[in-house]
Amino acid sequence: MYIPRDIKKAYEKGTRAADGKPGKNYWQNTSRYNISITVLPPNRNVQGTEQITYFNNSPDTLKQLNMKLILNIHRPGATRYASTTPDYLTQGIQVDSIFVNGAKKEWDNAKALGTNQFVALDQPLMPHDSVKLNITWHYELSLKSEREGMIDPTTFYIGYFYPRVSVYDDYNGWDRLEFNDRQEFYNDFNDYTLKVTVPKNFIVWATGTLQNPNQVLQPEYAKRLQKSMTSDAVMHIATADDLAKKNITAQNDLNTWVWTANDISDLAVGVSDHYDWDAGSVVVDDATHRRASMQAAFADNSVDFHLAVKWGLHALDYLSHGLPGVPYPFPKMTAFQGFADMEFPMMVNDSHETDLADAELLQDHEMAHTYFPFYMGINETRYGYMDEGWATTFELFLGYTEVGKAASEEVYRNFRVKKWIFDPSTTEDLPIITPTSELTRGYGNNAYVKPSLSYIALKDMLGDDGFKKALHVYMNNWHGKHPIPWDYFNSMSSGAGKNLNWFFNNWFFTNNYIDLNLQGVTKDKNGYMLAIQNIGGFAIPFDVKITYTDGTTESLHESPAVWAYNQKQISVHIKADKAARSIFLDNGIFMDADISNNKWISK
Numbered sequence: 251m252y253i254p255r256d257i258k259k260a261y262e263k264g265t266r267a268a269d270g271k272p273g274k275n276y277w278q279n280t281s282r283y284n285i286s287i288t289v290l291p292p293n294r295n296v297q298g299t300e301q302i303t304y305f306n307n308s309p310d311t312l313k314q315l316n317m318k319l320i321l322n323i324h325r326p327g328a329t330r331y332a333s334t335t336p337d338y339l340t341q342g343i344q345v346d347s348i349f350v351n352g353a354k355k356e357w358d359n360a361k362a363l364g365t366n367q368f369v370a371l372d373q374p375l376m377p378h379d380s381v382k383l384n385i386t387w388h389y390e391l392s393l394k395s396e397r398e399g400m401i402d403p404t405t406f407y408i409g410y411f412y413p414r415v416s417v418y419d420d421y422n423g424w425d426r427l428e429f430n431d432r433q434e435f436y437n438d439f440n441d442y443t444l445k446v447t448v449p450k451n452f453i454v455w456a457t458g459t460l461q462n463p464n465q466v467l468q469p470e471y472a473k474r475l476q477k478s479m480t481s482d483a484v485m486h487i488a489t490a491d492d493l494a495k496k497n498i499t500a501q502n503d504l505n506t507w508v509w510t511a512n513d514i515s516d517l518a519v520g521v522s523d524h525y526d527w528d529a530g531s532v533v534v535d536d537a538t539h540r541r542a543s544m545q546a547a548f549a550d551n552s553v554d555f556h557l558a559v560k561w562g563l564h565a566l567d568y569l570s571h572g573l574p575g576v577p578y579p580f581p582k583m584t585a586f587q588g589f590a591d592m593e594f595p596m597m598v599n600d601s602h603e604t605d606l607a608d609a610e611l612l613q614d615h616e617m618a619h620t621y622f623p624f625y626m627g628i629n630e631t632r633y634g635y636m637d638e639g640w641a642t643t644f645e646l647f648l649g650y651t652e653v654g655k656a657a658s659e660e661v662y663r664n665f666r667v668k669k670w671i672f673d674p675s676t677t678e679d680l681p682i683i684t685p686t687s688e689l690t691r692g693y694g695n696n697a698y699v700k701p702s703l704s705y706i707a708l709k710d711m712l713g714d715d716g717f718k719k720a721l722h723v724y725m726n727n728w729h730g731k732h733p734i735p736w737d738y739f740n741s742m743s744s745g746a747g748k749n750l751n752w753f754f755n756n757w758f759f760t761n762n763y764i765d766l767n768l769q770g771v772t773k774d775k776n777g778y779m780l781a782i783q784n785i786g787g788f789a790i791p792f793d794v795k796i797t798y799t800d801g802t803t804e805s806l807h808e809s810p811a812v813w814a815y816n817q818k819q820i821s822v823h824i825k826a827d828k829a830a831r832s833i834f835l836d837n838g839i840f841m842d843a844d845i846s847n848n849k850w851i852s853k
């Protein structure tokens with residue numbers, strides 16, 4: 251299997267290993283963040299201060315730190331993958347002061363244009379040492395909310411909101427790729443304390459565990475929230491009627507809501523003075539009886555969001571017990587109504603949908619992202635398929651439990667596979683392994699559709715139990731760490747107990763697509779011999795469907811194993827003691843680019 255020359259070095263250095271596990275020399279850096287922000291809606295200014303303690307666990311001496319300033323995507327002139335409107339533009343992050351180990355550093359906001367900014371260290375940061383940063387900053391929320399911004403004049407979604415140290419890793423060094431508003435995350439796992447100060451009657455939802463509900467909420471509402479933590483039922487913490495009375499929060503001029511979250515890759519915050527608040531909880535870990543809280547914050551007239559907690563409890567249950575079948579790793583999930591259709595750790599920011607099935611599917615997808623990229627610390631800027639492909643896959647199987655197999659597969663075909671398979675453009679058939687950062691047009695299919703099909707094909711080939719076992723080996727090897735594609739390949743081979751390189755070569759390193767050709771059918775004394783050519787090349791499962799002259803039918807399943815070691819031409823024998831009228835190769839969700847050559851009809 252091809253390994254890029256720079257990636258090969260990581261395996262040679264022993265930070266990664268051929269058995270799929272982190273190598274004996276694996277390391278990753280981490281930080282402790284202490285963040286305080288003040289937000290006074292409808293004023294869109296967000297004021298922040300933070301202390302970052304950054305730990306260098308690498309064997310390297312760092313002479314500078316690369317800071318990520320994602321919000322600079324809002325600056326006029328920022329590099330974006332698509333155009334934007336004036337309402338999106340702001341001056342980005344304005345750093346008011348920055349101290350490194352107590353010493354003030356020069357910072358020129360006019361020059362700090364991009365989403366990366368190096369800060370030189372007076373004293374190099376030695377291996378196994380740490381450095382303290384104190385930063386004060388402010389920014390203006392954009393009027394137009396995309397991934398974050400103003401939802402309405404008194405409802406804000408605050409994401410990507412603090413300067414952070416970018417990832418320094420063993421295979422690439424500093425992550426210096428510009429945020430261009432497409433690939434969403436590549437972050438270290440950090441410990442956070444977050445304080446959000448807002449005026450009275452504003453409720454705050456955020457990543458983490460609320461530390462002071464009795465201080466910021468009136469007793470009745472704190473009691474309801476507490477009760478939801480042990481109740482399977484959907485509870486209304488604050489209804490439109492409650493909100494109208496303006497007595498949900500403590501009646502101080504300002505309240506400071508305190509949150510903590512450990513070993514997590516980012517934070518997001520929602521603030522509103524008129525969003526309804528629902529909550530419930532469900533057991534996610536049978537061994538420890540641990541429950542996770544599902545909450546929702548939304549405009550009262552959004553019919554879909556009134557169902558968000560009910561849907562969310564089902565999704566938490568399925569993801570914990572079905573696929574991936576790993577107990578939901580966080581104490582909470584909040585569905586916040588916005589415009590992003592995007593995941594953050596413990597939060598999803600989804601738009602209002604009038605079609606309820608679409609709304610549930612969207613929420614399922616964003617919640618499924620908890621596992622990839624957040625539980626598994628995926629580098630989405632380079633390997634988008636390592637998280638979007640999984641969210642797309644879990645979304646399909648969650649759909650089985652909601653609308654049934656046939657309906658869920660119909661949605662998957664129509665909204666996922668069709669767009670790719672009937673578009674013969676060169677860019678859409680680029681190998682999945684193509685670095686995500688280098689893709690423009692081919693991004694959607696390479697991040698979502700093709701990798702998802704590869705995961706489903708592998709599940710078909712290994713069987714449900716074998717697949718889950720291998721997936722768990724991969725997830726156990728790498729959760730809380732930064733796996734790259736070769737760690738996935740190696741872990742799955744180890745977990746499956748066989749070398750799957752031919753399969754990964756087939757799906758990740760080729761320009762394959764899907765087109766089977768039923769070349770010929772010959773009768774023999776036991777039945778029929780089928781000659782099948784794999785024109786498209788992907789190792790897909792398919793069903794051979796036979797209709798006999800007496801009107802009866804039969805279906806025979808073939809797993810991707812029939813294409814082992816990348817054969818393009820196979821023979822499949824069908825046992826039959828009666829005459830066939832027609833034979834059809836049905837690929838199911840593995841839609842065929844040319845269905846006209848899938849059928850044989852007896853003359």
Ligand SMILES: [Zn+2]
Nearest residue numbers: 615619638641
């Ligand atoms: Zn996604």
